[in-house]
Structure formats: C-alpha cells, structure tokens
Amino acid sequence: MRGPARHPMRRRWRAAGVVMALALGGWAAGGARAAIELLDPLTDEPLALDKRPDQTTTPAVEEFLETGKNPYAGDEAAIAAGKKLYARWCQACHLADGSGRIGPRLNDDQWKYPRVATDQGKFEIIYAGGAGAMQAFGDRLDHDEILELVAFLDTLAKP
Secondary structure: OOHHHOOHHHHHOOHHHOEOOOEOOOEOHHHOEOOOOOEOOOOOOEOOOOOOOOOEOOHHHHHHHHHOOOOOOOOHHHHHHHHHHHHHHOHHHHOOOOOOOOOOOOOOOOOOOHHHHOHHHHHHHHHHOOOOOOOOOOOOOOHHHHHHHHHHHHHHOOO
C-alpha cells in the first residue's frame, strides 16, 4: 500500500516488529522461508540478502519474497521514488531514457540474462551486480528501494 498510509518513514516502520534477517537459500524475515529463491545472476547460486541486515522488511518486500512479483508495479508513488533512485545510481551508465551507454539498454526486451526480464531477475541483478561494470547495489539500497527502482525500470520500455 502506498499513499498517505505509507509516508517517507516507511523504511523505519518495522513490519510486525521483525527486523530484516535474510540469509542463504531463500530465508525471509522472522525465519520464514521465502517462496521464491533468489539467485546470483553470474553463478546461479542462492543469493544471500545479507548486505544490509539492519533494514526492515516492508509489506512490499514480504509480498515480493513470497510471489516474485513486484507489488509496486504501476504504483505512481513507487515509480516516482524509483525514478529518483535511477537518476542517482543508474542514469550515468544507462542514460536517462534507458537507451544505454556503458551499461546495456533498459528500454527494450533484449536481456543478456533471460531472468532479468522478470521482476525477480531485475531485483537479483540490481542487488548482486552483473558482468562488466554492473555493480552490486545491495549494500547501498534497501530491498524496498530496489523494488521501487524495478517499478520505474518497467516504465522505460518502449510501447
């Protein structure tokens, strides 16, 4: 849920008082096993989401870990937040319109890693990085911010 009920302090909100505690093999907050298994884009090994253990699990992150689908898809507020994140962290390599420079194009449906065509794959590569200059952003962005960024990336696609 976005809007008035989800204000800028949402990252400080503790979903049911549970602090994010993700580890290898798809473990989610509170020790519950995530329904999806996140994989390292380069090795296909289980991805440890332990780069920022102090962050909290938002309801959106919980839903994503259960379904592999971004609950922020189409959400105007999340897309706006993702656009700001993109301008700060991604635009230098992928350009403002996603047409690519150092990094590959993000505004078409051609992907080096087929999984990146999915919300789960986009999350994985943003979190863990990829080949070449694609850095890992899991140590700089909260999981919720990565989902906002993915929501924005989907708006770059050409009709």
